[in-house]
Amino acid sequence: MIEFTDVHVRLGSRNVLCGITASLSERRVGVVGANGSGKSTLARLINGLALPTSGSVTVLGMDTRRHAAKIRRGVGFLFTDPDAQIVMPTVAEDVAFSLRRRGLPRAEVEQRVADVLARYGLAGHADHPAHHLSGGQKQLLALCSVMVLEPDVLVMDEPTTLLDLRHSRQVAELLRELPQHVVVVSHDLPLLADFDRVLVLDQGRVVADGTPDEAIGHYRKIMS
Numbered sequence: 001m002i003e004f005t006d007v008h009v010r011l012g013s014r015n016v017l018c019g020i021t022a023s024l025s026e027r028r029v030g031v032v033g034a035n036g037s038g039k040s041t042l043a044r045l046i047n048g049l050a051l052p053t054s055g056s057v058t059v060l061g062m063d064t065r066r067h068a069a070k071i072r073r074g075v076g077f078l079f080t081d082p083d084a085q086i087v088m089p090t091v092a093e094d095v096a097f098s099l100r101r102r103g104l105p106r107a108e109v110e111q112r113v114a115d116v117l118a119r120y121g122l123a124g125h126a127d128h129p130a131h132h133l134s135g136g137q138k139q140l141l142a143l144c145s146v147m148v149l150e151p152d153v154l155v156m157d158e159p160t161t162l163l164d165l166r167h168s169r170q171v172a173e174l175l176r177e178l179p180q181h182v183v184v185v186s187h188d189l190p191l192l193a194d195f196d197r198v199l200v201l202d203q204g205r206v207v208a209d210g211t212p213d214e215a216i217g218h219y220r221k222i223m224s
């Protein structure tokens, strides 16, 4: 599903990722590590937002270097700050904007938008200004705008950072139910507790890779 082969990323004078090799086929994969350890860069490699300096990343059977546009259609990406993803005035318009290049009839767009807003609890906000939503609701809106495209893989970079406990739990619950493969970068360790696999990054290298218990245990040790 997602294959990293001896991936190095150099940004400016810094070696941000140093020889990452991993094959991710589990449904829910978490990535933890200290600030600056390379987690966001790793996440961005998955949809071609970042490219390896050497080595390769293959997603859905395609090399991200050669098939960036196709890969972006199959890989949804959620940024930490949902405001960065809001582009249209109202909630429904913002979700519909995601579908603009699909060539769908207007009625079908409206139906898909209504369905996804209902699924994630935003049906009552369809005509509200997107920027008036609460932080948690904006996170849900960003999720709707990605999920309406029915991606095969969902990558989330610190999705609960701005959320209160209730909304964090809601995201955790959603992650449990999503049919998609998800890769979640997070400092929110409880969020990852029931994931299938967790990678620990340290200074651009994978230093632990296993069950949440094993990997998070290792992470706690190196951070103590």
Ligand SMILES: Nc1ncnc2c1ncn2[C@@H]1O[C@H](COP(=O)(O)OP(=O)(O)OP(=O)(O)O)[C@@H](O)[C@H]1O
Residues within 6 Å of the ligand: 011, 012, 013, 014, 016, 033, 034, 035, 036, 037, 038, 039, 040, 041, 042
């Ligand atoms: N465009 C860039 N040019 C130079 N260095 C960069 C660039 N982008 C990121 N870096 C550096 O790469 C390193 C890894 O950054 P990255 O954002 O991947 O880390 P992270 O583990 O996600 O950190 P955090 O937990 O703080 O979000 C950092 O030291 C950062 O300063």
